[in-house]
Ligand SMILES: [Ca+2]
């Protein structure tokens with residue numbers, strides 16, 4: 276009888292440890308993440324010079340605006356707006372130096388989490404909003420490494436709802452720069468406006484192998500008792 280009780284307790288303790296771990300709060304690495312400051316540059320400037328434009332949003336076509344077209348910022352008083360302008364992909368990018376995470380990234384245990392909220396003006400559905408994260412081993416586009424992480428949304432016709440896209444990925448070991456990008460398929464906007472707010476990008480440790488091993492051990496121990 277005592278053995279039957281012990282097993283759920285081990286499982287519960289393991290679960291509690293995992294929850295505590297994932298509850299860690301990591302700093303948002305993006306500057307002006309809520310688009311509350313109206314200064315920005317061209318996307319080509321950011322992509323052509325990570326170092327000189329780090330921490331600044333680079334917008335291909337659009338700007339930063341207060342409430343408009345029936346859309347209220349998800350947070351604060353301002354939000355990003357993008358228009359198609361004949362582009363297949365109308366993007367906004369930010370380059371982030373992650374060399375301060377070199378030890379964690381080099382260990383192969385760095386986990387990237389990114390998200391953003393998307394919305395369009397009313398009466399139009401079908402806007403294709405996307406979140407894309409790319410990894411680089413140096414401060415230029417030619418040093419792309421690993422796989423690109425992409426999340427894609429087809430937005431509703433309601434300006435009252437913000438819809439979230441999110442990605443997570445293990446960061447390639449030689450990464451020193453990350454380019455965070457929100458974009459819309461320009462054609463999918465069909466002359467409408469795509470909005471984004473509350474951009475987030477964080478780096479944390481992937482759940483420790485010890486915790487996973489413990490979970491596996493608890494399961495194995497349970498099986499052996501039967
Ligand atoms: Ca905002």
Ligand SMILES: [Ca+2]
Nearest residue numbers: 394433434436
């Ligand atoms: Ca919406």
